[in-house]
Amino acid sequence: MRVIFNEEMRQVADDMDRMASAVSTAIRTAGRALLGPDVEAAQDVIDGDQAIDRLESSVIDQCIQLLAKQSPVATDLRIVVSTLRLAATFERMGDLSRHIAEAVRRSYPDSPLPPEARELFGKMQDFLNDMADRLVAMLADRDTKVAERIIVDDDQLDCLHQQTFQLALSDEWTGSKQQMIDLVLLARFMERIGDHGVSAARRVVYIVSGFDPSKDPKDLEDID
Structure with missing residues (x-):
C-alpha cells in the first residue's frame, strides 16, 4: 500500500509542478501585457487560465481518491490536505493574473494606467516576476529557505x-477616472498575488516541517 501511495503522490506532485510553472508564466505574461x-x-x-483550472481539478480529484482509498495519517495526511490547499492557492493566483489581462484587453489600445504609474507598476511586476521564479523552485525542491524569503520579502510589495x-491622490495624477479605478483594482490584484504566494510558501513549510509559520513567522529563522 505504501508503494502505491508514494507513486500516486508523485503523480500529484508532477501536476503541482506543472501548475506552479503555468501560474508563473501567467504572472509574467500578465505583467508584460499590462506594461505594454x-x-x-x-x-x-x-486563454491559458483554463489549463490552470484543469490542473487544479486533476490535483483535487487525485487527492480525494488518496484520502478515500489510502486513508493516510500523520505526515501523509498533512501532505495530502496541504496539497489540496496549495492547488486552490495557485488557481487563485491564475485567476488574478487573468483579471489583470482582462483589464488590459478591455482598455486596449489605450493603457489602463497613466504614464506616471508605469514606473511604480514596473517595480511591482519585477517583484512578482522574482516571486514567480521562487515559487517554482520552492515547490520543485520543497525548499523552506526559498519559502522563507517569499514570506519575509512580501513587505516590499505591500509598501x-x-x-x-x-x-x-497626488497632484501628479493626470489619468482619467477610469484609469484611477483600474489603477486601484490592478494594484490590488498584484498585491493579492503576492499574498497568495506567501500562503503557498507557508503551506510548503508546513508540508516539510509540520510547523505553521503563520503562527510566528520569526521562527522561520530556525528552519534548516
Whole structure:
C-alpha cells in the first residue's frame, strides 16, 4: 500500500509542478501585457487560465481518491490536505493574473494606467516576476529557505501597493477616472498575488516541517 501511495503522490506532485510553472508564466505574461500594453499577451493569459483550472481539478480529484482509498495519517495526511490547499492557492493566483489581462484587453489600445504609474507598476511586476521564479523552485525542491524569503520579502510589495494610493491622490495624477479605478483594482490584484504566494510558501513549510509559520513567522529563522 505504501508503494502505491508514494507513486500516486508523485503523480500529484508532477501536476503541482506543472501548475506552479503555468501560474508563473501567467504572472509574467500578465505583467508584460499590462506594461505594454500588449493585447496578444493579455489574451494568452486569459486563454491559458483554463489549463490552470484543469490542473487544479486533476490535483483535487487525485487527492480525494488518496484520502478515500489510502486513508493516510500523520505526515501523509498533512501532505495530502496541504496539497489540496496549495492547488486552490495557485488557481487563485491564475485567476488574478487573468483579471489583470482582462483589464488590459478591455482598455486596449489605450493603457489602463497613466504614464506616471508605469514606473511604480514596473517595480511591482519585477517583484512578482522574482516571486514567480521562487515559487517554482520552492515547490520543485520543497525548499523552506526559498519559502522563507517569499514570506519575509512580501513587505516590499505591500509598501509598493501603498504607494499606488498615494500616486492616485497626488497632484501628479493626470489619468482619467477610469484609469484611477483600474489603477486601484490592478494594484490590488498584484498585491493579492503576492499574498497568495506567501500562503503557498507557508503551506510548503508546513508540508516539510509540520510547523505553521503563520503562527510566528520569526521562527522561520530556525528552519534548516
